[in-house]
Amino acid sequence: MSEVRIVSEQLDVLKICASVSDSMNGAICTFIGQTRNNARSREVAYLEYNAYVPMAEKQLKIISDEAEKRWGCSVVIHHRLGRVDPGEASVIVAVGSPHRGDGFEACRFCIDTLKKDVPIWKKETCPDGSFWIEGDEAINAD
Amino acid sequence: MKSESENAASEEPAHELQSIDFPSPDSIEHSRLMGAHMPTAGGLKLSLISGKKIGCTAIQLFTGSPRQWSHPPLKESDIRAFHEARAETGIEFTVAHDSYLINLAAPAADVLERSRDAFRGELDRAEVLAIPWVVTHMGAHLDQGEDEAIQRLIDSLKLILEETDTLGYSSGVALETTAGQGTGLGWRFEQIGRVLDGVGPHPRLGVCLDTCHIFVAGYDIRDEASYAATWAEFDKHIGIDKLKVIHANDAKKTLGSRVDRHEHIGEGEIGRDAFARLVTDPKLLHIPIILETPDSETMHEVNLQRLKRLASGGAMGVQISVQCFGHYTDVYGSDAREIRIQSGWTLTDLVKKLESEYASMSDLAARCRFAVNEEYSKLDTILQEGDVVAVIPPMSGG
Numbered sequence: 001m002s003e004v005r006i007v008s009e010q011l012d013v014l015k016i017c018a019s020v021s022d023s024m025n026g027a028i029c030t031f032i033g034q035t036r037n038n039a040r041s042r043e044v045a046y047l048e049y050n051a052y053v054p055m056a057e058k059q060l061k062i063i064s065d066e067a068e069k070r071w072g073c074s075v076v077i078h079h080r081l082g083r084v085d086p087g088e089a090s091v092i093v094a095v096g097s098p099h100r101g102d103g104f105e106a107c108r109f110c111i112d113t114l115k116k117d118v119p120i121w122k123k124e125t126c127p128d129g130s131f132w133i134e135g136d137e138a139i140n141a142d
Numbered sequence: 143m144k145s146e147s148e149n150a151a152s153e154e155p156a157h158e159l160q161s162i163d164f165p166s167p168d169s170i171e172h173s174r175l176m177g178a179h180m181p182t183a184g185g186l187k188l189s190l191i192s193g194k195k196i197g198c199t200a201i202q203l204f205t206g207s208p209r210q211w212s213h214p215p216l217k218e219s220d221i222r223a224f225h226e227a228r229a230e231t232g233i234e235f236t237v238a239h240d241s242y243l244i245n246l247a248a249p250a251a252d253v254l255e256r257s258r259d260a261f262r263g264e265l266d267r268a269e270v271l272a273i274p275w276v277v278t279h280m281g282a283h284l285d286q287g288e289d290e291a292i293q294r295l296i297d298s299l300k301l302i303l304e305e306t307d308t309l310g311y312s313s314g315v316a317l318e319t320t321a322g323q324g325t326g327l328g329w330r331f332e333q334i335g336r337v338l339d340g341v342g343p344h345p346r347l348g349v350c351l352d353t354c355h356i357f358v359a360g361y362d363i364r365d366e367a368s369y370a371a372t373w374a375e376f377d378k379h380i381g382i383d384k385l386k387v388i389h390a391n392d393a394k395k396t397l398g399s400r401v402d403r404h405e406h407i408g409e410g411e412i413g414r415d416a417f418a419r420l421v422t423d424p425k426l427l428h429i430p431i432i433l434e435t436p437d438s439e440t441m442h443e444v445n446l447q448r449l450k451r452l453a454s455g456g457a458m459g460v461q462i463s464v465q466c467f468g469h470y471t472d473v474y475g476s477d478a479r480e481i482r483i484q485s486g487w488t489l490t491d492l493v494k495k496l497e498s499e500y501a502s503m504s505d506l507a508a509r510c511r512f513a514v515n516e517e518y519s520k521l522d523t524i525l526q527e528g529d530v531v532a533v534i535p536p537m538s539g540g
Contacts, residue, residue, distance in 0.1 A: 033540045049539070050476075052467055052532055055516040056539075079539060091540050111540060119513070119532070120539030121468045132469035134509075135536025139469040 002064030002075040006053055006120075008082045011089045020074045020096030029103035031093040031111045037086035040138060045125045047084045052119040059118040063110055071106040073097035079120060090122075174421065174453050175200040175235045175430035178442040186220055186271070187227035190236075196443035197450070200235035200430040202277070202387075205267040208241045211260055216267055224271050235430040236271070237316070237350075237387050240264045240278040246298035247281030247291040247327055257281070258298055265306055268313035275316040275386050277350045280328030280337065291327060296340035303344055314346030316386045321355040321402035329359040329400070335379035348386035351376070352434075353412060353420065354405070355389075360398040363416045373425075388431045390417060390449060406435050407448045414452070421453040460485050460527050464492070466503075468535035473502050483525060489514070490521045492531060503533075510535050 003019065017028055035047050056079070064075040074096045084090050093110045097103035123141060124131045131138040177198030180189035182205075189203040206213035228236070244261050248254040261278065268276045283291030299315060306313075317337065322329030328337075334349060341347055353363065361375065362368035376382065392410030394403035408414035421431065435445045465478035483492060489512050497504045507521070513532040514523055525531065 050467065050471075051539070052465070052513075052516075052534070055513055055532065058516055115537065115540045117518075117537070118539050119467060119534050119537055121535070122538045132472075133538040134468050135538065137536065141469060142472045 002061065002068050002077075004057060004060035004064055004077045006051055006056055006060070006079050006081055008080070011078050011080060011092050013089065013092055016076055016078055016092050016094045019076050020094045022074065022096055024098065025074075025096040026098050027096070027100040027103040029095045029097070029100065029107040031091075031107050032089050033091035033111070035084045035086050035088055035090055039124055039126075039133075042124075042126045042128070044086065045127060046086065047090065048123045048125065049079070049081050049084060049090065050121050050123065051079075051081055053081075056118050056120050060114065063113045063117070066113075067095070067106040067110050070109070071095075071097060071102040073102055073106045075106065075110060077110060077114070079114075079118075081120075174427065174450075176421075176432075176446060176449055176453075177201045177233070177235075177430075178433035178435075178438065178446060179203065179239065180442075181438070185223060186216075187223040190224070190227040190231045190233050193233060194231035197446055199233060200237070200432060201233055202237045202239055202432045202434070204241075205238045205264065205271060205273070206241060208239070209243065210241065211243055211256055213263055213267070216270060221270050228272075235387075236273045237430070237432065238264065238268045238271075238273045238276045240276055242279075244278060245281040246278070247283060247295035249284055249286035249291065249294070254294060254298070258302060261298070261302060262305070265302065265311060265313055265315070269306075269309075269311050273313055275314055275348065275350070277316045277318050277387065277389075279318050279320050279326065280334070282325045283327060284325050288327070288333075292333065292336055292340070295327065295337055299337070299341045299347065303341065303346060306346070311346070314344075314348060314386075316348045316350040318350040318389070319352050319355050320359070321352075322359040322400040323402055329355070331361075331375050331379035338380065338384060347384075349380055349384045350387045350389060351385055352389035352391060353416070354391035354393040354410075355402060357393045357397055357412050358395050358399045358401055360400075362397055363420070364397075364413055365415070366419070369416060369419050373423075382425060385426075385429055388420070388426065388429050389434050390420065390431045391434050392417070404435055406437075406441055407433070407445045414448075417449065418452040421449055460487065460525060460529075462492075462525050462527075462529045462531055464496070464531045464533070466533040470503060470533060470535065473500055474533075478530065487525050488521065489519060489523045489525065489531070492525060493521070496533070506533060 037044055060077050064077055067075050076094045079091045093107050095103045095107045122133045130141040132141050177193050177200035179202040180193040182189045182203050189201050193201040244257045246257050264276045320326045320328040327333055361372040363372050392405035392407050392412045394405045394410055395401040396411050407417050433445050460483050463478040464481050466474040493506050497506050511534045514529050
């Protein structure tokens with residue numbers, strides 16, 4: 001059974017990995033999205049994540065269930081909300097599977113689909129202002 | 143309809159307000175002439191004054207006791223007070239309802255004569271009070287032959303209209319559609335049509351439609367198709383141009399039951415949607431609407447508010463909430479907003495509305511996805527009451 005969460009506190013990678021480390025599995029693949037201190041040649045002080053939380057949870061669940069069905073694995077996805085400083089994890093996808101091939105594929109599917117379909121947005125705060133990031137666009141925030 | 147004395151003597155417990163969706167009172171339509179049947183105990187002018195207090199722009203009244211045959215002539219002072227109250231309150235439309243005893247189709251010669259006399263009195267009082275219409279039920283045949291009864295009614299109307307023509311009267315007669323209880327006439331549009339044809343065209347002869355009566359008489363108005371079909375029948379047999387006033391009453395009894403029991407707007411067998419359609423129907427916007435619903439003292443104001451809200455909400459208006467995300471929250475705010483839209487609107491219609499209302503949101507359709515109730519939805523999705531719509535710009539999670 002997949003598990004998805006949208007949380008305000010720091011993500012604990014070991015704990016999340018432990019939740020998919022069934023001894024039936026030969027592989028645990030993880031993707032950790034980490035906040036960069038730069039974007040588009042600018043310094044980034046910190047990010048702020050906003051979400052349409054109830055729908056984002058539903059979408060995450062749809063994605064993780066789909067991955068589990070397609071690759072016969074177990075999936076856990078946790079995403080941060082609110083302020084995230086450079087170097088901190090903003091998202092963790094952990095996939096436990098009998099073999100590494102399915103694990104890598106499922107992990108990549110989850111993060112790629114998440115970026116496309118899960119209603120979460122980041123706002124970059126730079127020394128010279130803040131920007132909404134919407135897809136490839138950076139829009140000056142008030 | 144219920145008489146004033148019945149209303150006053152009612153021992154029913156106070157009406158408990160029901161939770162039915164009526165649009166927000168923010169933008170109430172004031173141009174429509176609307177009101178209620180108001181009591182005259184303590185003086186005719188009080189019907190206007192109490193009507194004004196609860197927001198009426200039109201009222202109906204009894205100019206005499208509805209359970210008596212004869213009335214002393216109105217006092218000059220009462221007539222003057224009525225005219226003054228009309229000027230003070232600004233109530234534009236008044237209509238009188240005649241006595242229940244009157245049967246202008248009565249088979250018995252003596253009853254017929256008394257009815258004609260009493261109705262002459264009704265018109266006399268309406269004339270001095272400058273009340274343009276006297277609403278009357280079409281009488282009953284009392285199992286003495288429907289055709290003969292209709293002919294007697296035609297004769298009565300011809301006679302009285304001719305007499306009052308000679309007197310130069312302006313007040314006219316509005317035949318009310320009835321519920322079809324007992325041997326009452328006027329519950330089929332055809333019967334009213336026959337009477338109108340029999341009397342011949344006359345500027346002081348019109349019709350009053352009562353929503354409860356036509357419904358229990360078998361004319362459905364609950365959905366769009368039945369509403370349209372009923373008005374088509376009305377137009378065919380009577381003519382929309384003959385309609386002078388509408389009685390807006392919900393019905394306690396079912397379609398075709400032929401039992402006349404009025405109910406609060408939206409709480410009966412007819413239901414809210416029919417009244418929403420009625421008060422926004424473009425062909426009827428010039429027709430005054432009068433409530434004759436129960437518990438008049440406490441509930442006329444509530445029922446009137448309901449009609450006004452339905453009138454301001456548009457036909458079959460739909461209440462939805464809309465929330466925006468990403469940079470759109472800078473203009474729109476991050477909270478969901480309640481928006482009232484027309485029934486049948488799709489996501490496309492809503493998006494156009496948002497694009498036109500907010501300059502910085504003119505690109506929604508080009509770059510956003512839309513969710514209805516937390517699921518991505520196509521632009522041709524028809525929005526329903528209570529839907530939660532989200533405007534979702536390109537995302538950047540991860």
